[in-house]
Amino acid sequence: MAQPNLGKPQPSSHTWVEPIVVIGIMIASCYINRQRRKPADRGQGLFNRPNLDLEDEPNGSNIYDEQELLFFSVAESSWPTSHGRKSRLCCGFKLDTVNTSQFATHWHSRVLEKFPFLVExxxxxxxxSCYAAAKAVGETFFANGDVWQMAEKHGIAxxxxxxxxxxxxxxxxxxxxxxxxxxxxxxxxxxLLNRTYSLVHIPATVGFLGWYxxxxxxxxxxxxxxxxxxxTNILSFVIFTFWPCMPPRLLPKEYGFFDTVRREDAQSVWASGKFFNQLAAFPSLHFGYAFCVGATLIFHSGVFRRQPGPRxxxxxxxxxxxxVFLGVLYPAFVLTIIVATANHxxxxxxxxxxxxALAWKCNRVxxxxxxxxDLFLWCIRLKKPFPTTGSRL
Structure with missing residues (x-):
């Protein structure tokens, strides 16, 4: 039987071009999102309060409301003005935690203050690390059984x-x-789908995070x-660990699927090696990331916003x-890629x-x-930098 036309694979240079692209995106994101204010100007305004942790902002539907911005200015008084302890809410309980603002002059704190995107x-x-740990746990959990056979049964199911x-x-x-x-x-x-399969996962996701x-x-x-x-990652890792699923490309030949991506040097450098889990088809993180990006783009467009944006x-x-068009097109394109290449x-x-959807509903957990x-930052004597997000507005 003649080999069907599976399209052209990626060039061999892809194995080193993709890491360079990802590193380049990270460096560009750090530079574009750098702190532009002079040291004398820092500590002024909502986004540079000395003891305000913006990670605690609510993410409700009225986030554009100016009254909410006023709330943060008033709520600042509940935070310590010196290097005292901070108050956190955890599982409905109020906890006093360490305040690392006293480490603001340390050299690594100053580096992060200048380039806060390094935190991301x-x-x-x-x-x-969670992905690698989930793979190790899965291998240990099914050490006495045939995980490959089990994953095949799940794929057929x-x-x-x-x-x-x-x-x-x-x-x-x-x-x-x-x-x-x-x-x-x-x-x-x-x-095109073969050569785009890996590029839309890590590089595009990192680029989206830098842009947003x-x-x-x-x-x-x-x-x-x-x-x-x-x-989304954590929930998916749990499913990968306890319900391994074989992708279509690895099913027996009688099912008619072909692996169009992993030929010669066609696979992503991130999708190989001992940390790569080949039996993590369900759910699809490729589509999960794309769905997150698409939903964010649609939200960012403001078409569902009752009130005008900031200012x-x-x-x-x-x-x-x-x-909105990009928010629909990108997930649809990724869906076409993962199905046509028999990866999902x-x-x-x-x-x-x-x-x-579940991750969005429960993200504040x-x-x-x-x-x-806070404890980790105290141990390494580091003050968490204030983000530059929103300062341009």
Missing amino acids: MFYWALNF VLWFEQDGPFKFLFPFREVDVQHFFMSEHQGMLT YYSAPTHSHFAAVRRMMTL GKQWSRVRQGVF YWLDALAAAVVV LLGFLPLE
């Missing part, structure tokens, strides 16, 4: 649910038919989105339409959307870890 890079390093289950009307097109459509009639498009850190009207907007993506500004209909099922994307963060 640290948070995502923690995310990667997903196909049955889509094609023969009670909700099969939600999945009118089979994944194998979508892939064969591109292989037989649109090889050029399949080449700069563009969000307040840091609470950005922090809420970041917590949503972090909680009473209202975007034009054309600009709003562009953001339709159900993986649907599950990812549900996980993202991560604020319960702020006391631990």
